[in-house]
Amino acid sequence: MTAKISIVIPAKNEAHGLQSLLPAIGAICPEAEVVVIDDGSHDETVAICRQNNVRVISHPHSLGNGAAVKTGARAAQGAIMLFMDADGQHQPQDIPRLLEKLNAGYDMVVGARGNGSQAGMHRSLANGFYNRLATWMVGHKVADLTSGFRAVRAEKFRKFLYLLPNGFSYPTTITMGFFRAGYPVAYVPIHAPKRIGKSHLRIARDGVRFLLIIFRVGTLYSPLKIFFPISLLFMLLGLGNYLHSFLTIHRFTNMSALLFIASILIFLIGLVSEQITSLNYRDSER
Known part of the structure; x- marks a missing residue:
């Protein structure tokens, strides 16, 4: 020392x-x-x-x-x-x-x-x-x-x-x-x-x-490691809701649409966050 x-x-x-x-x-x-x-x-x-x-x-x-x-x-x-x-x-x-x-x-x-x-x-x-x-x-x-x-x-x-x-x-x-x-x-x-x-x-x-x-x-x-599973969860919930509504009332409901849209938005937010994170480390990775 x-x-x-x-x-x-x-x-x-x-x-x-x-x-x-x-x-x-x-x-x-x-x-x-x-x-x-x-x-x-x-x-x-x-x-x-x-x-x-x-x-x-x-x-x-x-x-x-x-x-x-x-x-x-x-x-x-x-x-x-x-x-x-x-x-x-x-x-x-x-x-x-x-x-x-x-x-x-x-x-x-x-x-x-x-x-x-x-x-x-x-x-x-x-x-x-x-x-x-x-x-x-x-x-x-x-x-x-x-x-x-x-x-x-x-x-x-x-x-x-x-x-x-x-x-x-x-x-x-x-x-x-x-x-x-x-x-x-x-x-x-x-x-x-x-x-x-x-x-x-x-x-x-x-x-x-x-x-x-x-x-x-x-x-x-890596923001996508957090956002992607959440996005996937909403997508699966949307598919499940759509399957249930199709079998019961033969309709595509607003709830299914909302879940699908939420899934897409969460994924896109994660994608943008990933790019911003990469910019944060630009100087340290040179």
């Missing part, structure tokens, strides 16, 4: 986590650049960073986890960037394993959490569904779609900054972006202990955001 590595840590009111995390990082990666992005904290986050002699960049108010990651990516000077959370769930002892895997020829390596690392049954079920959906979309095993613990090659990561959202779903976006661009991605199993402090996620608010991950997965990689 050399100075070409930058460790980027987004933090919002994570003084307790940083108090133990930063010394541990210093012991394991003494030559790495550590950049903490203070996302509008109201606790001692900045003071803890200065006590540990790490670089800290403060947002004037909270802009979101994804926005903090983008700020860190722009400021980091290393050829390799490693992103991790400040809440104690990502352990510095796993950093050498991610970097070793990255050096094996990958462009991004993700720390994949096991079932025992998920915070609650609802989170485990949701992440399991996201992983299976993403695996189907990209044709490769996606062990953890939403993990924020990852090592990447900085030059390639920055190509996707304009796609990254400011909220919590940035890991989904960057993962699908790398797969779409044909960059090799690997997963290293990790154990994530219970976080230190209070989570910033809210079931009611962020549950909707996580549902949107499903649509983001589709639109970022």
